[in-house]
Amino acid sequence: METLASEQYGDFNLWKRCSESRLLKLVCLVLIFSAISTTTLMAQTKTQTALDSASETKNPPAVAVSLSRQPLKEGTYLFGQSRTPGQLRKEYLVFKVRGNQVVGAFYMPSSSFDCFTGTVAGNGLDLAVVESYEQGVYTHTVNLNSYYPMQQVSETDQHILEECSTSKNYTASEP
Secondary structure (H helix, E strand, O other): HHHHHHHOOOOOHHHHHHHOOHHHHHHHHHHHHHHHHHHHHHHHHHHHHHHHHHHHHHOOOOOOOOOOOOOOEEEEEEEEEOOOOOOOOOOOEEEEEEEEEEEEEEEOOOOOOOEEEEEEOOEHHHHHHHHOOOOOOOEEEEEHHHOOOOOOOHHHHHHHHHHHHHHHHHOOOOO
16 A cells, blocks of 8 residues: 555655644545555456456357358258357257258247248348247348357257247248
8 A cells, every 4th residue: 555655645654744633634544545445446457357358268259150152951050159059148049941941940048939930041041030929020131150050959959949840829921
């Protein structure tokens, strides 16, 4: 504290003169507490910066994945905003391609899912999405290059896909 007070307000020994009057004591206390608060705030800022830096290293920002120019082959696919399946607060889409047609769902782990139908369009999908709660339908275009492709489709993904493929409540007319 002496170092900080010396850096900001001059020689710390001058603060010993604060005991000369009540007003000086009050002014000195305010200055000392502001120096302590500044030091604490600086330390908290450095700690938060270090934590943020460590978090970015652990979970690097998403990098677009380039798909080949060939259309998606028939099969089941899983893409996500994270390279790791099942991450909370990350969006995933699971879908099945047959010819140029697609049926699937958007979901976040431990949350609801919204089913969709549509067509493959280059490196993306042109979709009609059914909202899970209000059952409203809206159109949406997905650029698959902004998601990470996953290698393995889980049982939960298969269950969601089955629900969207068979339930009339989740089926949308094509866009």
